Amino acid sequence: xxxxxxxxxxxxxxxxxxxxxxxxxxxxxxxxxxxxxxxxxxxxxxxxxxxxxxxxxxxxxxxxxxxxxxxxxxxxxxxxxxxxxxxxxxxxxxxxxxxxxxxxxxxxxxxxxxxxxxxxxxxxxxxxxxxxxxxxxxxxxxxxxxxxxxxxxxxxxxxxxxxxxxxxxxxxxxxxxxxxxxxxxxxxxxxxxxxxxxxxxxxxxxxxxxxxxxxxxxxxxxxxxxxxxxxxxxxxxxxxxxxxxxxxxxxxxxxxxxxxxxxxxxxxxxxxxxxxxxxxxxxxxxxxxxxxxxxxxxxxxxxxxxxxxxxxxxxxxxxxxxxxxxxxxxxxxxxxxxxx
Amino acid sequence: xxxxxxxxxxxxxxxxxxxxxxxxxxxxxxxxxxxxxxxxxxxxxxxxxxxxxxxxxxxxxxxxxxxxxxxxxxxxxxxxxxxxxxxxxxxxxxxxxxxxxxxxxxxxxxxxxxxxxxxxxxxxxxxxxxxxxxxxxxxxxxxxxxxxxxxxxxxxxxxxxxxxxxxxxxxxxxxxxxxxxxxxxxxxxxxxxxxxxxxxxxxxxxxxxxxxxxxxxxxxxxxxxxxxxxxxxxxxxxxxxxxxxxxxxxxxxxxxxxxxxxxxxxxxxxxxxxxxxxxxxxxxxxxxxxxxxxxxxxxxxxxxxxxxxxxxxxxxxxxxxxxxxxxxxxxxxxxxxxxx
DNA sequence: ATTTAGCACTCTACTTGATGGAGTGCTAGG
DNA sequence: CCTAGCACTCCATCAAGTAGAGTGCTAAAT
Numbered sequence: 014x015x016x017x018x019x020x021x022x023x024x025x026x027x028x029x030x031x032x033x034x035x036x037x038x039x040x041x042x043x044x045x046x047x048x049x050x051x052x053x054x055x056x057x058x059x060x061x062x063x064x065x066x067x068x069x070x071x072x073x074x075x076x077x078x079x080x081x082x083x084x085x086x087x088x089x090x091x092x093x094x095x096x097x098x099x100x101x102x103x104x105x106x107x108x109x110x111x112x113x114x115x116x117x118x119x120x121x122x123x124x125x126x127x128x129x130x131x132x133x134x135x136x137x138x139x140x141x142x143x144x145x146x147x148x149x150x151x152x153x154x155x156x157x158x159x160x161x162x163x164x165x166x167x168x169x170x171x172x173x174x175x176x177x178x179x180x181x182x183x184x185x186x187x188x189x190x191x192x193x194x195x196x197x198x199x200x201x202x203x204x205x206x207x208x209x210x211x212x213x214x215x216x217x218x219x220x221x222x223x224x225x226x227x228x229x230x231x232x233x234x235x236x237x238x239x240x241x242x243x244x245x246x247x248x249x250x251x252x253x254x255x256x257x258x259x260x261x262x263x264x265x266x267x268x269x270x271x272x273x274x275x276x277x278x279x280x281x282x283x284x285x286x287x288x289x290x291x292x293x294x295x296x297x298x299x300x301x302x303x304x305x306x307x308x309x310x311x312x313x314x315x316x317x318x319x320x321x322x323x324x325x326x327x328x329x330x331x332x333x334x335x336x337x338x339x340x341x342x343x344x345x346x347x348x349x350x351x352x353x
Numbered sequence: 354x355x356x357x358x359x360x361x362x363x364x365x366x367x368x369x370x371x372x373x374x375x376x377x378x379x380x381x382x383x384x385x386x387x388x389x390x391x392x393x394x395x396x397x398x399x400x401x402x403x404x405x406x407x408x409x410x411x412x413x414x415x416x417x418x419x420x421x422x423x424x425x426x427x428x429x430x431x432x433x434x435x436x437x438x439x440x441x442x443x444x445x446x447x448x449x450x451x452x453x454x455x456x457x458x459x460x461x462x463x464x465x466x467x468x469x470x471x472x473x474x475x476x477x478x479x480x481x482x483x484x485x486x487x488x489x490x491x492x493x494x495x496x497x498x499x500x501x502x503x504x505x506x507x508x509x510x511x512x513x514x515x516x517x518x519x520x521x522x523x524x525x526x527x528x529x530x531x532x533x534x535x536x537x538x539x540x541x542x543x544x545x546x547x548x549x550x551x552x553x554x555x556x557x558x559x560x561x562x563x564x565x566x567x568x569x570x571x572x573x574x575x576x577x578x579x580x581x582x583x584x585x586x587x588x589x590x591x592x593x594x595x596x597x598x599x600x601x602x603x604x605x606x607x608x609x610x611x612x613x614x615x616x617x618x619x620x621x622x623x624x625x626x627x628x629x630x631x632x633x634x635x636x637x638x639x640x641x642x643x644x645x646x647x648x649x650x651x652x653x654x655x656x657x658x659x660x661x662x663x664x665x666x667x668x669x670x671x672x673x674x675x676x677x678x679x680x681x682x683x684x685x686x687x688x689x690x691x692x693x
Numbered sequence: 694a695t696t697t698a699g700c701a702c703t704c705t706a707c708t709t710g711a712t713g714g715a716g717t718g719c720t721a722g723g
Numbered sequence: 724c725c726t727a728g729c730a731c732t733c734c735a736t737c738a739a740g741t742a743g744a745g746t747g748c749t750a751a752a753t
């Protein structure tokens with residue numbers, strides 16, 4: 014592989030570029046970091062590193078810029094370095110302690126925290142709720158014809174929707190009690206199978222009960238759409254590489270749709286603690302010049318979600334990795350505490 | 354005032370500038386619009402309009418650009434012009450019919466619709482909830498130590514928060530029933546005054562009841578913060594006048610805080626159907642080069658909210674006014690239908 | 694009295710060419 | 724194997740020049 018000096022030079026070169034966003038020259042390196050050799054030697058090494066594919070030269074008389082491979086080497090070498098100060102970690106914890114713990118709000122704010130400390134775009138994905146079960150149903154009449162359905166699941170989500178129903182004689186409280194009795198603890202598929210053959214004591218309730226059951230099922234099924242929480246899409250412009258408006262526009266449009274994003278992250282974060290994908294390592298065209306740092310968090314024993322950030326390949330990886338890891342851990346802790 | 358020809362020329366000049374975002378020349382006007390006079394005549398008129406303050410010339414050999422006064426004159430003249438096609442209106446209605454009618458979601462999506470059709474930043478403000486009353490309280494135990502409180506108000510909002518409580522012997526259902534009994538139909542101030550001197554049948558309930566009551570009050574009081582819904586902050590970059598990143602950054606930062614925004618809009622929209630504030634007509638420094646189009650919508654007999662858009666002074670006013678008006682009406686209709 | 698053709702004038706945006714400097718690669722000597 | 728030195732390359736910047744867009748004004752036309 015690389016000898017010690019090449020490695021050291023590559024490291025400081027990447028570090029310097031991450032700091033300044035300017036191609037780094039041999040001179041700058043020797044005067045800023047104590048390399049113990051002259052700029053000429055560094056030049057030779059840089060040329061060598063370039064031929065190995067770690068660096069790239071925009072033009073003949075310019076400094077060097079890391080390639081994706083160069084970043085990769087750098088990232089693999091710094092995975093243990095602390096990127097956050099103690100104070101920052103404390104501040105994050107403080108933020109977490111102030112959040113409400115309802116699932117949606119929690120993730121929304123988590124994404125905000127993450128984008129706030131990194132200045133990159135942050136994403137939080139709720140776990141797949143396919144296996145969650147109904148904990149409580151609430152029917153609130155808003156008008157003679159409208160009922161607000163509030164569903165609470167064992168994972169702590171609150172799902173709600175207003176539906177219009179035909180007025181019926183009985184008290185809606187009866188229906189609420191009945192539905193709670195029958196549906197509590199059931200998952201998607203079970204509710205689905207109940208839909209047609211629910212037996213009711215009172216024939217007058219059959220019609221409205223069925224209507225509500227359909228609505229409830231619909232709420233549970235459609236709720237996968239609300240799994241993506243984005244934040245920091247406006248602060249991303251602080252990064253110099255995103256001065257090209259059109260490029261950013263494309264990126265943001267892609268993100269807003271969110272579908273692919275879920276894949277980018279979910280495929281990734283399963284395996285390792287914090288996963289880093291640099292530039293062309295991403296399978297998706299639209300983020301070939303971005304890096305993704307992702308991690309999964311634990312919701313409970315059986316299910317996990319994903320969160321991460323998206324930024325330029327010239328990213329402060331040490332900080333980004335620490336931030337994602339720490340936020341992910343903190344989130345897991347909050348969630349675990351909630352269920353104990 | 355202005356004679357017929359000046360008026361016509363000013364109108365097409367503004368129109369052309371809105372379309373192209375380029376200073377308009379006398380030639381362009383005569384060849385594009387049938388003015389029936391030569392470019393020289395138009396030039397004279399333009400010079401005259403400039404001296405009256407309706408137009409402005411960036412430099413001697415450039416075309417003309419409308420001033421805020423020019424825009425104002427234009428806007429006052431087109432207030433009846435239809436800015437949306439029938440198809441677009443139908444599309445909007447379709448979108449509305451698909452939205453869930455819970456207040457928060459409704460406003461979030463309304464803002465999205467508005468920014469989607471105008472490509473400007475859209476804002477929706479929920480009505481002040483100061484006078485809303487509690488309709489229903491839901492206590493859902495998530496763990497032995499955590500309770501999810503869900504509040505539903507007569508205006509159809511769903512407020513929720515998780516709180517930790519000391520475990521206590523009694524069934525939480527009792528407490529829920531009790532709180533519902535005592536608090537239903539009460540407003541902020543009444544609940545507040547109940548806080549200390551609530552009398553309970555069971556002394557064992559006093560402690561947890563008081564804790565929950567405090568939490569409930571806190572939820573109701575803090576919920577003013579959640580009144581601002583922003584959308585379209587990323588699509589604003591499609592407008593050529595926002596190519597200056599720094600300026601946009603400032604604008605967005607201001608908007609994210611949202612406080613002032615509420616004033617900008619709320620002061621405005623009370624009086625007229627759709628209110629337009631152009632550039633320097635805005636009292637706030639930070640949006641001196643933006644225009645605001647706002648309207649209020651009806652929640653019920655006693656309260657109303659506000660929605661609107663913020664864009665460059667070079668705005669498609671006809672379209673913007675129509676869009677804001679139509680969306681506002683649609684929203685009011687949905688809300689009224691909900692309560693009948 | 695108003696409109697218009699014609700023209701000189703102004704200002705900008707763009708191109709071109711020249712210059713300085715940053716940074717490299719290479720060579721020869723330590 | 725390292726390094727001092729130097730020639731070379733390429734970029735960024737600036738000045739000067741040019742083309743063109745658009746105006747304002749004047750004098751003729753209606």
